Amino acid sequence: MKNVLLIAEQVFLEKFSIKKTFVYIFFMILSSLLAFKLGVGTVNSNSFVDKFAGLVSNYFIIGLFWIAGIPFIIYIGSITISAIAKEINDGTAMLIFTRPIMRREFLLGKLSGILAYTTTINLVIIYIFASMAAILYGSDITITNGIYRAATSIFIYSFLLTIFILSFSLFLSAYITKNIVNMTILFVLILMIFVMPIVLTNTPKMNNYQEKLPDFAFIFGSTAIESLNVMGLDLIYYNKDLMASSIGVYKKYYTDIYIPQYVKEPIRINEIKLLPLTIIILIISLILLFLSYIKLNSLEIQ
Amino acid sequence: MEENEHAITVENLTKRYKTKRGIFTAVDNINFKIRKGKIYGLIGPNGAGKTTTIKMLVKLVKPTSGKISYCYKELNKILGYVPEKPVLYNEMRPIEYLTYLGKLSGIDKGEATKIAKHYFELFNLKESGNKKLATFSSGMKQKVLIAQALMHNPKLLILDEPTTALDPSGQAQLLEILKYLSTEKNVTILISSHHMEELERIIDYVLIFDKGKIILDSEIEELRKKTAEQLEIETTNPDKVAEIIRKKIKINNIVIIKNKIIVSSNKISDLRKEIVKIVVESGEEVISVHTVKKSLWSIVMEKLEK
Numbered sequence: 001m002k003n004v005l006l007i008a009e010q011v012f013l014e015k016f017s018i019k020k021t022f023v024y025i026f027f028m029i030l031s032s033l034l035a036f037k038l039g040v041g042t043v044n045s046n047s048f049v050d051k052f053a054g055l056v057s058n059y060f061i062i063g064l065f066w067i068a069g070i071p072f073i074i075y076i077g078s079i080t081i082s083a084i085a086k087e088i089n090d091g092t093a094m095l096i097f098t099r100p101i102m103r104r105e106f107l108l109g110k111l112s113g114i115l116a117y118t119t120t121i122n123l124v125i126i127y128i129f130a131s132m133a134a135i136l137y138g139s140d141i142t143i144t145n146g147i148y149r150a151a152t153s154i155f156i157y158s159f160l161l162t163i164f165i166l167s168f169s170l171f172l173s174a175y176i177t178k179n180i181v182n183m184t185i186l187f188v189l190i191l192m193i194f195v196m197p198i199v200l201t202n203t204p205k206m207n208n209y210q211e212k213l214p215d216f217a218f219i220f221g222s223t224a225i226e227s228l229n230v231m232g233l234d235l236i237y238y239n240k241d242l243m244a245s246s247i248g249v250y251k252k253y254y255t256d257i258y259i260p261q262y263v264k265e266p267i268r269i270n271e272i273k274l275l276p277l278t279i280i281i282l283i284i285s286l287i288l289l290f291l292s293y294i295k296l297n298s299l300e301i302q
Numbered sequence: 303m304e305e306n307e308h309a310i311t312v313e314n315l316t317k318r319y320k321t322k323r324g325i326f327t328a329v330d331n332i333n334f335k336i337r338k339g340k341i342y343g344l345i346g347p348n349g350a351g352k353t354t355t356i357k358m359l360v361k362l363v364k365p366t367s368g369k370i371s372y373c374y375k376e377l378n379k380i381l382g383y384v385p386e387k388p389v390l391y392n393e394m395r396p397i398e399y400l401t402y403l404g405k406l407s408g409i410d411k412g413e414a415t416k417i418a419k420h421y422f423e424l425f426n427l428k429e430s431g432n433k434k435l436a437t438f439s440s441g442m443k444q445k446v447l448i449a450q451a452l453m454h455n456p457k458l459l460i461l462d463e464p465t466t467a468l469d470p471s472g473q474a475q476l477l478e479i480l481k482y483l484s485t486e487k488n489v490t491i492l493i494s495s496h497h498m499e500e501l502e503r504i505i506d507y508v509l510i511f512d513k514g515k516i517i518l519d520s521e522i523e524e525l526r527k528k529t530a531e532q533l534e535i536e537t538t539n540p541d542k543v544a545e546i547i548r549k550k551i552k553i554n555n556i557v558i559i560k561n562k563i564i565v566s567s568n569k570i571s572d573l574r575k576e577i578v579k580i581v582v583e584s585g586e587e588v589i590s591v592h593t594v595k596k597s598l599w600s601i602v603m604e605k606l607e608k
Binding site (some may be wrong): 003006095101298 | 363385
């Protein structure tokens with residue numbers, strides 16, 4: 001356990017010392033606020049005063065989606081994907097493995113360090129963004145509490161997603177030493193999680209798929225909306241066209257999935273079955289980590 | 303010799319790799335024993351199997367067949383290893399790096415920092431400042447690599463080509479440290495190199511590798527006793543002088559290099575006077591005559607050429 005913490009601490013400090021971390025945090029907060037601002041501006045220009053709170057809330061969620069979505073996966077994937085492969089390729093692992101360190105401790109140390117790092121930066125980004133949104137717009141639209149509840153939901157969602165992506169990236173890193181191949185596979189995974197449903201959402205086939213297999217975004221969106229709903233905010237005034245004018249690629253996917261269902265009947269958190277999903281994600285992640293360990297344990301360092 | 307006096311026993315060790323051209327045998331059924339507290343030189347040309355053998359000894363590579371036994375219960379706790387390449391975390395600073403690896407070896411943070419600073423000063427790394435390792439020269443990096451291996455007072459030290467990147471003073475300092483560790487601290491040391499000259503002064507035993515096999519496993523003193531002496535005669539007409547010596551003394555082991563004739567024989571001290579007399583009587587000009595001990599390196603080269 002001591003060795004796991006030592007390696008985790010080193011990974012955590014190493015990642016935080018890299019300038020791009022701060023560039024990433026700054027960029028994410030700024031772009032999320034911009035998405036939020038676009039939502040507010042669109043509403044104002046159309047004078048939908050009575051729809052104000054609901055619509056802005058949706059833009060807030062879009063802002064958070066941006067934080068916890070594609071850029072986040074790319075970011076954590078890119079820093080994790082080389083975690084083991086780089087140590088093996090560069091040979092730095094030689095000096096770790098010839099010390100009294102079990103290879104599983106090395107793997108868990110890497111996982112814990114990167115998880116602590118990604119969780120910290122996501123926590124910072126999400127709550128700074130939520131706070132700024134609340135300070136800038138909260139008093140007008142009286143959704144301050146809802147903002148923080150939604151932010152917490154998104155944070156939990158992104159934490160689960162992080163565990164899965166980390167395990168998957170470590171798995172790739174253990175089996176494939178070429179970064180370019182790993183990044184390509186990760187890119188395909190991102191396409192599967194986020195982009196494919198957008199492209200295929202209008203096809204009957206995809207609709208069936210969505211009904212049968214609710215994905216991360218569905219769960220997340222519903223949870224976030226439910227959080228706002230608990231605070232007494234009404235989201236039924238959602239305007240798809242306005243959303244489409246300002247948000248781009250997210251428009252069809254997220255609006256089609258969570259808004260129509262909400263309009264008909266609000267989805268309750270307990271209906272989302274978040275716990276079974278969490279367990280499934282954790283089991284898949286554990287399997288990936290176990291396979292990574294098997295590979296790492298048999299790996300020869302030339 | 304008692305069995306427990308052997309730090310490492312290697313039996314029928316083989317390592318084969320699958321390559322595009324077929325099976326490549328990097329290490330071919332080698333056997334040797336390493337005595338505790340002694341310094342072993344692993345000598346041989348590139349691709350002779352030294353590094354693969356070392357990597358099997360430190361358990362980074364698994365043998366295809368054969369067995370390695372250690373007298374130590376937990377090898378990784380007492381092992382200090384210097385790899386062939388300068389494998390460092392380039393974003394770290396030397397003291398931070400040494401402290402980190404010290405902690406991974408089980409030393410507490412305070413002690414690890416203290417030891418790291420000691421080696422930082424010992425290896426004259428102060429002059430480089432506590433900059434990131436990426437900015438270090440290859441010689442400086444090599445010193446950091448050596449320091450990390452010494453952090454936890456290892457009982458077994460394995461160094462793969464540690465002198466390559468070092469300047470002459472760095473090489474001398476390293477060899478001095480190794481000799482001290484062996485004689486005073488009873489540390490068992492294996493050190494590999496392409497060349498034997500630099501190791502000749504400190505090693506107790508030599509293992510000569512070639513094409514995956516060990517072609518010589520000997521105590522260095524034994525080897526010295528067996529080595530032939532040479533007589534070097536500098537003359538203006540080496541070809542003629544060589545012919546005269548061949549005819550009159552009946553020695554065939556004569557080599558001509560520029561204007562020097564090198565005569566090798568186990569009895570050279572007995573024949574010296576006679577050879578000089580014959581050459582002088584022949585009327586040929588003799589510039590100088592020296593008796594020299596054949597270097598261990600030339601023995602290695604002879605073995606490799608065979």
